[in-house]
Amino acid sequence: MLKAGEFGLIGQIKENFSPLYRKAIGIGDDAAIIENNLLVTTDALVDGVHFLSDKINFEDLGYKSFAVNISDIAAMGGYPLYAFLTLGISKAIQDKQIREFLKGAQKIREKFKFDLLGGDTVSSGTFFISITMIGKPFHKPLTRSGAKAGDFIYMSGKSGDSAIGLEMIKRQMKHPVENKAYFLMRHYLPEPRVTLIQYLVKHFRINSCIDVSDGLLGDLSHIAEMSKTGFSLDADKIPISREEIGAFFSKNESYFKKLAFSGGEDYELLFTSPKKIDEKKVLKETGVFITEIGKITDGNKNIFSQGKKINWKSIKKGFSHF
């Protein structure tokens, strides 16, 4: 049993491999930046941890495995070029599942036009997928560390959707929702925001960006810590899928808000800009909904609701993947 948690382990790794021999941006962002401004990210999905192989549709799994990696590239202001796929095949896996997995992979490849250039296929007691994705920024790389006091904080899409989908799958939903299919889709088929970031970097100055994988509060904290800033988050502005939740929302607001604050895996973009962005125009041009949810500050990390400061501890922080 490992006593060091996920972040402890990453810290140990970082320490062992410092300082760098070459000029490059490494651990601590959504992707590394190497020569020629190439962006490199790697993400693994493990059976029993990130999905259940006897429940998940393998076409969705193929799509999602690449989507989460492309999302990291999008968060760095880029688009995907080359992918490398490693499959750890367990005895439970059938040929049909692999064919479906490749169908989903093929679908997302056609959408984002990247090439699969290699990988590894190995036997494993536990089925796993490990993908490395190499991409390139549309303009220049965006990082988590560029936020400046005064920046407006924006996020794309709705917050907490994927977490609602996951609670449904795990049969831990405390309160029902109306549009179940919507939340399942948001969990199984996250959409990397490549077109959005392409539009944004072309028309606006974006100072920092991250994709929401650990949860809104956790990921906003990552931006603040890396940028050495604070933030003032307006909880009432956080976009929640009220319509899809339906009648149960108003009775159980705090439950759904908690998921919106801390639920992970939405793979939406959270970014900051020194100027206001015309949200309606972005929606019209890219088809993606963005919302201003607060400002970057010089001070502490504060959350407000109806003008009052909310007790930070009362909100569950972004979850650790361990």
Next chain:
Amino acid sequence: MLKAGEFGLIGQIKENFSPLYRKAIGIGDDAAIIENNLLVTTDALVDGVHFLSDKINFEDLGYKSFAVNISDIAAMGGYPLYAFLTLGISKAIQDKQIREFLKGAQKIREKFKFDLLGGDTVSSGTFFISITMIGKPFHKPLTRSGAKAGDFIYMSGKSGDSAIGLEMIKRQMKHPVENKAYFLMRHYLPEPRVTLIQYLVKHFRINSCIDVSDGLLGDLSHIAEMSKTGFSLDADKIPISREEIGAFFSKNESYFKKLAFSGGEDYELLFTSPKKIDEKKVLKETGVFITEIGKITDGNKNIFSQGKKINWKSIKKGFSHF
């Protein structure tokens, strides 16, 4: 249970992802070649398949996990620049083991001067390590497909050493060897031949290259198939660690020769050159022993011993990792 074997699965993947959108060399070589001539390879090691976590020294495991990836870069005529490490941590893994793993990783990093720029840490039922390594060719990328009829075939080091080490570990050794520690070291700590390939590409024309991971015969066949050539291999010239095997060699020659033909994971380089190479000079300059073992031909794949053709079927082919 997957009915398609390793090569069947790779074929399926290749088919699903063709043709490529961009100019790049992908699946089928030791590493992919992307823009800026960067080389990318990825290799995974899985507990219970490639090593046993309750038997292996984790410092060796850390070293080897990176070594096998660097070996792929060396086989492409290059040196490593950037690494990405994914660890799937099972419940059996202790903090001490991870510290030792990182010590081994640190050791090989210092030797080959690459940077670790990222990765992923996840929980997993089975402990696994997945590494992506990005490198650059010293001169230009070497491939498996460049062999020409008339080329001399060379290999570095001795053949079958790692397989002898593995048989010892698995307690399946049919005949004892004298220098046990030597074979264990050759299995646990393969040495990527970066210095050798640097010297070779500087002084000689190298038409094709591969690292011996599937076994000498299997990997020579890969070169021949990709280059659309045949070969004439002189079995008597294949370098075997006779001295380290000791007195038992002469009595059990066919057993040790079989391991030399088909044993995998030596991570030596197998390469072809249109001109004879001064083996003694290479040894003096690089410290690595190379041996000419045959010629590339227009014809079939033939193996000779004492001037006579050996029945190809009598030799076990290079093993599939599945």
